[in-house]
Amino acid sequence: MGDNGGGPTGPRCIAIVGPFQSGKTTLLEAILTRTGAVGRQGTVDAGTSVGDASKEARDHKMSVELTVATTTFMGDAYTFVDCPGSIEFVHDMRAALPAVDAAIVVCEADEKKVPQLQLILRELEELNIPHFLFLNKIDKADARLTEALKMLQPASRVPLLLRQIPTWNGEAVNGFVDLALERAFVYRENQPSEMVPLEGDTLDAEKQARFSMLETLADHDDALMEQLLEDIPPPRDRVFDDLRKELRDRQVCPMLMGVASRTNGILRLLKALRHEAPGPAQTAERLGVKANGESVAYVMKTFHTSHGGKLSIARVLAGQVGDSTVLHTPDDEAGRVAGVFKMLGQTPEKRGPAGLGETVALAKLDGAATGQTLSTGKQPHPALVEVKPFPPVLSIALKARERKDDVKLGQALTKLRDEDPSITVIQNQETHEVVLWGQGEMHLRVATERLADRFGVAIERHRPSVGYRETIRKPITQRGRHKKQSGGHGQFGDVVLEIKPLPRSSGFEFTERITGGVVPRNYIPAVEEGVKDALEEGPLGFPVVDVAVTLIDGSYHTVDSSDMAFRTAGRIGINEALPQCQPVLLEPIHEVEIVCPNEATAKINAILSGRRGQILGFDTREGWTGWDVVRAQMPESEIGDLIIEIRSATAGVGTFTFKFDHMAELTGKTADQIVAARKAAAE
Template sequence: MANIEIKNGRVGKGSRCFAIVGPFQSGKTTLLESILLRSGALERVGRVADGSSYGDASAEARAHIMSTEPNVATVSYLGETMTFIDCPGSVEFLRDMRATLPVCDAAIVVCEADERKLPALEVVMKELEEAGIPRILFINKIDAATQRIHDTLSILQPASKTPLLLRQIPIWKDGIAVGYIDLALERAAIYREHAESEVVDIPASDVGREKDARFEMLEKLADYDDKLMEGLISEIEPPRDQVFDEITKDLRAGNLVPVLFGSAERANGVTRLLKTLRHDGPGLAQTLDRLQLEAEGPPLAHVVKTFHTTHGGKISLSRVLRGRFTEGDTVTGSSGGETRIAGLTVMKPGQTQRLAEAVAGDVAAFARLDNIATGESFTTEKTAPEPVISLQAVEPVYAMVIKTKDRKDDVRLTASLAKIAEEDPSYIIETRPDLGEIRLHGQGEMHLRVALEKLASRYQVEVHTSQPKVAYRETIKGQSSARGRHKKQSGGHGQYGDVMIEIAPMPRGEGFVFNDKITGGVVPKQYIPSVETGIKDGLRKGILGFPVVDIAVTLTDGSYHAVDSSDAAFQMAAKIGLQEALPNAQPVLLEPVLAVDIAVPSETIAKASALVSARRGQILGYDARPGWQGWDILQALIPEAEISDMIIELRSATAGVGTFSTKFSHMSELVGKAADVAVAANRGE
């Protein structure tokens, strides 16, 4: 976690909170760095590329040059307190953004004028639209732009259902954007690197462009205001205050998405962005309305992220939505757990500073809320509050088996995994006793790699990893019979059991049936359950080395000894008979097949189809993805053995945004080379 406090050590009442979101590598963390510099919270700017930035301070983020958890910074700007939460851009860490957005007042969407990143931008915009979050689009890297701003807007508009409203146009010089013209203020500015822009007169050569672009802006605003529309029809220039009021109203209502631009790397356009947030951005009152919460009532806060620190223990990053909290307060979480606030802090590099209290609007670190989890709301009342938001579980798409290198670390592994999953609930830990595996599920290769790095660096747990085993089964296609006899004499009472069994295949999915057709008491009734127990034990591992399913076993004959027969003897006899019968009943291997729904941008559907075919999949059909313009759902049946690393190839084929969901469909017969490989691998283990 990264967090910085304003200079007086207090997060002031009425603080506003803004999320910084956008596609991977769009420059979000660099923008945060420039905001901190411009607001005076940092004295010098760092760089993500060389590991000197304030944000992305964790070892994992530094190693991969990407955000792996939110960066949080609270600053004071022109007398206003603003908290910025920079969310990871990779879809593998999407849950952090999803958990943060609802309690933020608005979002800054950072993007580039790059058509290749349009699907990733659409994923972000979709999250914002569904959550109803007001948003500003910040087109980054304007200094590297090579096309007209209106062309850029045309490229970006399909990613947003809400109309984009151009607030600025660039000033070009020798093909490079050297400044901007603010269409609302009707004022021009020339960029200065890492400094506020210089206000200048609108260049004569740009006056015509400015008037045309301003009129387009006013036309879009007029779509939501009849009075403004009447004025435009009558060619009456609206007062500047009316224009700003319309922009503010439409931003907060989600009618329009204002578009600004700049260069985060050079801190160009940052002052205009901050002033826009200060004047036009919504505050806590609008957020409470969106969340359908009353402003008056018991104190209420919501945990957006949990961190487990080496020395400070558990830290719950929370936004206070109502009332005030102080150190020592006993609070109750949504799940009913009670705990005492051990401390309230904000942090900056190299130090932490306590807060006397956290009040409505603040984003603060609450220490050791041990019984309150990420995503819960909490209050000082005894009655558990309803959670402010309810997040759907994120279905995992990638898994690996983890095993400690040193057995003495097994207990620590369990505890460490629990902490990692508490920080990011999109990690899922699954124990498979039938396969002897502990599986860690997540959202992709990088997502799991970060978890492994945390295990090693934070918790000193070294692990081996491997691909999950496939739960193969075997069955029979024919009928067979065999006698199983267990006879042993070794002094005293011996052991004697004798059975005759018949085996036959059952319909797929019917499991195991045991039939008793003994007549004349050749096998006493008290031993018949032992025969069934022995059969079940024998089915645990068939001729091919896997559990046997969908089989009917009938006990038809046998014999016993009045002295030497026993439960154990008949169990062994039954197992022997089964082992004798199975090879003659045409044993065959079964593999699990999954029903898979693959969601991809429509232009990549051919690549997704080829991927399915290459993995022994069967394509069932295509549908438009509900609510997603320009996306499709490919429905297929794919063997589980082919799924393990499919997300890596799918993401590569879809600019990092493709995903899928699975559910078990059926067991299918597996023959040929694939079956030979599976059997050989199992025997090798």
């Protein structure tokens, strides 16, 4: 296809993104209705939308994974990728974005959602993705458009460019003026808008708003600036050329408006995409695709279906991909495509080979993962991007409700992780717990629901164990003696151990000062093993650390002594000594760094103080207007559900990272409760 003055240059892929509950899935439904892909507009509330079709999304009435739907508009193919708005499911958006041509950012004139909007715009800005703002629910907006623009502008690092202004019938918005076309339209519910004369007060408002739009465009076009200064009306084609160029160069973010639930403003949005958004060739160039005659595709998302196996949603960025095409990952793990499908939500439809720009589902590429670059060349194509998940912030320990499902649970967790790389699974060898880490409370809830609903594994969940330790305050010298006689060879081991506390974080030291062969050299390693055995669980119920043990004396029997006897003697010596050494509980302390909008900083400080946190200081977040970074040290036990309070205090946008710093003594009532709980669990 030719450019046609900015028309399509191949099948487009457009992301629909925006803050939580701004109407993204409703906008997708409106687009599919307007383009004839669905016969009747469904709704999220009724559970009849193409998007949010999974059981978990329907149950919670929110997007929990991206939805892909391909349709046509004016004879050209478009795939829309509806991305979750919640920060807990943001990895789906982040993994899909690199390969899209442009994004529609759905938002409302709501001050409380500006920090969420800023997070999403920042992702698009960092990836150099052209984007439009679609101001949704314009019929319910309290603020006038100029006020809304002032409210939303701080979220964007480029100017928001008004493309439309609303027209009013009393207090209600009844249509809009397109400032580029200089035409007025009245909304018709679930029908195309109707053009009406542009006159009176509306014409005056249009002239003022259009001049403001042209001024912003002229910041990057000297010729246009001269025409404005000389009062020469620029040709309409010149205005559209500037709109297209400055969108593609990411110098402006055009702002359109409408009511997705009534399909108002949808055709104008689609026409803006058609004429101004870049096509797949420009996207491939932005990503640095080097085709060299080979086919290249990027995996945006992975699904495991109940009957069809694994589906990889992929965008073809060079060449063609069809049935039986062999694709290689960057680490050269090959896979053969078992089928190519067009997607409409969760419904795959078999189709022929996919060419440049098309977004399709590829079946049974077992070696492919979300975010990978696939290619057909003899040398695998270098990775186009690397999308690392945000660090996890909340964890649960889980186990299969029935022991017979243990293997099935392991397989299900592998698939879950394949579908959602922002989940981390850790096998804790010390506590024998399987710990699932995720991005928040709802993220983990949906993950466990999927284990049951999609993979058929019922699970039990509880809070993971905290990494408590214990140490000693007082040194002691203790004999450990093991003697047993039961016919034939007996067992005999006798040791004298000197036990001392070490400075914090020293770990464990074992030495010996044996003279005269009272303990033969070949038995000394066994003594050390016995000591280690005993230190695995001290008198308070936890592993013992920061202890030095020296073997200073002992005795042996020429017949009855053995490695096992001396190992037992070492263990007995430690077990008898530790209760006399003033054992004390140690708890892990982590360094925590919280990022939050600055109006929430005082609340965050109060939350940290209420969780035994020691605030180290705070500073402005570098490169982020209106955000702070708070640093603190706090106990691991208090970090467990910290994210829930942070999200509550920050309208869902605050988050944190943490790393182990040191172990600290814990005494008093809290320590007594922890030790009592440990003993009760062991009984």
